[in-house]
Amino acid sequence: MKTKFKISKLLFIISICTVCLGCNKTTAQEKPNIIIMMADDLGYGDVGCFGNKIIETPNIDQLASDGVKFTQFYAGHPTCSPSRAGMMAGRTPFRNGVYTYIPGNSCVHLRDEQVTLAEICKKQGYDTGFFGKWGLIGDMEDKSQPSPNDQGFDYWLATHNNAAPSHKNPTNFYRNGKAEGEIKGYSSQIVVDNAMEWLNSRKDKSKPFLLVLWFHEPHRKLAQPESFTKKYEKHGEIAGEYYANINHMDFQIGRMMNYLNDNKLTDKSWITFTSDNGPKDLAGRSTNGLRGRKGSLYEGGYKVPTAMYWKGKLEGGKTINEPLVFFDFVPTFYDLFGMKPMSQDPLDGVSMLPVIEGEKLNREDPPVWMAVKHMAIRNGDWKVYAYFEDYTPGTSFQSYLKTRKIEKYELYNLIDDPNEIKNLVKQNTETFEMMKQLVNKRRMNVQEDMKRWEGSGILPYEVATWFNENIPPGKVFKKLPAKEQDLMKSKQ
Structure with missing residues (x-):
């Protein structure tokens, strides 16, 4: 009787250990x-x-x-x-x-x-x-x-x-x-x-x-x-x-x-x-x-x-x-x-x-790509390409990045139109409204998470010139007038 109990107990412990080992996707020998x-x-x-x-x-x-x-x-x-x-x-x-x-x-x-x-x-x-x-x-x-x-x-x-x-x-x-x-x-x-x-x-x-x-x-x-x-x-x-x-x-x-x-x-x-x-x-x-x-x-x-x-x-x-x-x-x-x-x-x-492994992907939120002047999301077959409102030179560029809103939208069906020729904003109003809400939800989510830099060189020279025509050609950041350096330096 005691022997059977010990065997049963041992089998139980082995089974528990096996389950615990299975909690990891890979064992030490299987790690690629x-x-x-x-x-x-x-x-x-x-x-x-x-x-x-x-x-x-x-x-x-x-x-x-x-x-x-x-x-x-x-x-x-x-x-x-x-x-x-x-x-x-x-x-x-x-x-x-x-x-x-x-x-x-x-x-x-x-x-x-x-x-x-x-x-x-x-x-x-x-x-x-x-x-x-x-x-x-x-x-x-x-x-x-x-x-x-x-x-x-x-x-x-x-x-x-x-x-x-x-x-x-x-x-x-x-x-x-x-x-x-x-x-x-x-x-x-x-x-x-x-x-x-x-x-x-x-x-x-x-x-x-x-x-x-x-x-x-x-x-x-x-x-x-x-x-x-x-x-x-x-x-x-x-x-x-x-x-x-x-x-x-x-x-x-x-x-x-x-x-x-x-x-x-x-x-x-x-x-x-x-x-x-x-x-x-x-x-x-x-x-x-x-x-x-x-x-x-x-x-x-x-x-x-x-x-x-x-x-x-x-x-x-x-x-x-x-x-x-x-x-x-x-x-x-x-x-x-x-x-x-x-x-x-x-x-x-x-x-x-x-x-x-040949199964369906579980993506609850569409991936978001944000750039200096524009952003995009893809949700299934659909993509929104969005343009931000303009930056006002002389104001805090980092504050602009954290608070800016979208000014213009384009909508594409990437399965029917992989080369993005047909902007469907007007033809697919219901889909557009859904995608518009998604892209703004993702925009605000990212902007809330952004942190400020304290220092110089936040933007490369040529990117800074996109926002200010008065930056003299050929100048380097450290030689710019103080009022222009907000493109590289945060203002409190």
Whole structure:
């Protein structure tokens, strides 16, 4: 009798332990390595698997062929720094005060209290490494601003913004907080070289890792080996160099993929390739017919070519058409690890796991994209593109951002009209009223969460000129008259 009781008790304890272990989405052995590769200013139609017939991108295409292509994937913003903040923190970047790209010597940065992808992974025992264009700090030399190691990365090699003076032999990389000086080679090659060296150097290779590779390519100023440039000479200097630059980045991605294959890491990893925003309006850049370019909240400005591979989950060359966004990465990580959020700050995304596992996505609030002059939301097939009322020069710009209202609306059905040709505000009044309420609800929600900056360089020079015609051409911020510096400096 006692023996049976002990056996029953033991079985009960085992069953309870099994249930508790099941509370996490993954066990220690199942945790995938996570690799996120991101291009800079790459258009929706600039790779082969998204329709480009000129640029050779066999390695990105192979990732899509082995894995899954996402046709409705959106960046966090139509410009670089806010988009990166959106991915890293899971929040529309205006909540974080990252309004546009962060210029040098700016007070703007991704605030330290924001919980990042790397911090979530570190909580789960991951090694974390970052390589490439950080774009989330105003000054690499300013120790009061959080660098990648303060945001959860064990090891990093990064630039503040773009590779300088070009992608060839860049001089502006910092390694774990120390300036490197000139590094021989090309930016994407340097990023991949150092990523592989870091992976080789890890002491405990049984631990999972987060590897973030944010390439500088194909953002200008472009440079790549001559063999790639010659291949596209017939397309002219501007377009040809762009094609060559993307081809070379793809070649370096191939080196990274070969490393993962050789070290039997590919099938233990969730691998993503994407872009931070759409392309500039220059020769050779393609959105595959989508309206808008970098800086615009029309689809071409922030719908980005995205492919993922994850053995058993994202494979087989399938296509997923569900709208997803950079903000969804953070909630997905929490869901993957069975974690509660590490902060009470509102998130603007949802877990992608249901879509990855072939189920329906549960998105209660539509994602919101806010920019300096306009904003957008997408709700199912419908999208509102909204324009803010004008800013009055000489008043507090930050107060304007926090209180401004929408002045004009456009409404599009993205399934019937993916290129946003037909504004349906007048034809679909009932839908428009519903979307108008949604976009204003999201606007007020974000504005209530915004915090002020105390310092200079809140807006880059060229963005400041959008709002004040009297700013003299060629002037730098610190030389502007005091009354104009409110564009960069908050007024109490």
